[in-house]
Amino acid sequence: MNIQWYPGHMTKARRAMQEDVRLVDLLIEVVDARVPVSSRNPDIETLGAGKARLILLNKADLADEAGNEAWERYFTAQGYAVVRADSRSSAQLKKVNAAVQEACRDKISRDRMRGIVNRPIRAMVVGIPNVGKSTFINSFAGKACVKTGNRPGVTKGNQWIRLNKSLEMLDTPGLLWPKFEDPAVGLHLAMIGSINDQILNKEELALELIRFMEENCCGALGKRYGFPEEADVRPDNPKEPPAEAVEALPDGCSPDMQILRQAALRRGCLLKGGSPDYEKAAGLLLEDFRAGRLGRITLEWPPR
Ligand SMILES: Nc1nc2c(ncn2[C@@H]2O[C@H](COP(=O)(O)OP(=O)(O)O)[C@@H](O)[C@H]2O)c(=O)[nH]1
Ligand SMILES: [Mg+2]
Structure with missing residues (x-):
């Protein structure tokens, strides 16, 4: 699967950011803790040259705790x-205040030496679509100032928010880059919902996720979808499909396809005539993953 998505509005957004970045002291780069490298836009490096930097490993609640710790160490060692x-x-988010002060220490002492006191720090919140930039700003501000939503493209233009006397933040639209060199990056971003779902083949994407989970998250799929070994098999279980449907697996069906088929049957995703609705089951599985219902899953780990 080779996924690419760089719609025209992002070229426009990039230009707006190039303008606005001149006004800020700090870049707060929001990444998804399940894919902290895939969800970093390489263009930010040039865009943010010379600025103080903070990485927010967001959606940490959806990622493996050991992975979160490993990634925190990794980026800290790189000076972020x-x-x-x-x-x-x-x-x-209380710890963000201290981290902002720490990241901007040089600027603050420079200001002091020039006799400038209490000039607010201006931070630009950047990141790819759907990583939680707007949610972060709203929570940090303690009120809903900017629009959020679980899909790419909710934030349309740059928007300044004054958080307090010492900090102002700029919310920006999610920005991708023209080409994902590594196909795994496109896959990861599609899995976490940062790519417009309408251009995706959900069935293939779900099969990729199934293969990853079978290798790395032993038993998680069976537990969620109640496959035979772990199923809560009660005679009155309404989700229990007819026995003959589960047993009638086509010969030569790959293991990942069999799992998707079972998930479809168990969750009642059926077409007219009773055959499994793979498309619907794939959508369900992706939604489950994105919402953390398959467990806390880190898709990529730092090099050891
Ligand atoms: N579980 C979880 N969901 C989050 C977190 N941050 C944001 N979200 C959800 O992710 C979706 C995208 O958030 P939004 O702030 O609009 O992302 P943006 O496109 O980067 O501005 C929304 O459904 C949020 O509720 C988080 O830390 N954990
Ligand atoms: Mg937003």
């Missing part, structure tokens, strides 16, 4: 200020 959080919880 790092905060990991579930941005929906403002309590978890």
Whole structure:
């Protein structure tokens, strides 16, 4: 599967950011803790040259805790200020204040030497679509100032928010880049919902996810969808499909396809006539993954 998505509005957004970045002291780069490298836009490096940097490992609640720790160490060792959080919880964002001060230490002492006191720090919140930039700003501000939504493209233009006397933030639209060199990046971004679903083959994407989970998250799919070994098999279980449907697996069907088929049958995703609706089951599985219902899953790990 080779996924690419770089719609025209992103070229426009990139230009707007190039303008606005001149006004800021700090870039707060929001990444998805399940894919902290795939969800980093390489263009940010040039865009943010010379600026203080903070990485927010967001959606940490959806990623493996050991992975979160490993990634925090990894980025800290590279010289970034790092905060990991579930941005929906403002309590978890309290540590951002200290991290911002730390990241901007040089600027603050430069200001002081020039006799400038209390000039607010201006931060630009950047990242690819759907990583939680707007959610972060709202939670941090303690009120809903900017629009959010679980799909790419909710934030349309740059928007300044004054958080307090010492900090102002700029919300920006999600930005991807013209070409994913590594196909795994496109896959990861599609899995976490940062690519417009309408251009995706959900069935193939779900099969990729199934293969990853079978290799790395032993038993998680069976537990969620109630496959025979782990199924809560009660005679009155309404989700229980007719026995003959489950047993009638076509010969030569690959193991990942069999799992998708079973998930379809168990979840009642059936076409007219009773055959499995793979498309619907794939959509369901992806939604389950994105919402964390398959467990806390980190898709990529830092090199050891
Ligand atoms: N579980 C979880 N969901 C989050 C977190 N941050 C944001 N979200 C959800 O992710 C979706 C995208 O958020 P949004 O702020 O619009 O992303 P943006 O496109 O980067 O501005 C929304 O459904 C949020 O509720 C988080 O830390 N954990
Ligand atoms: Mg947004």
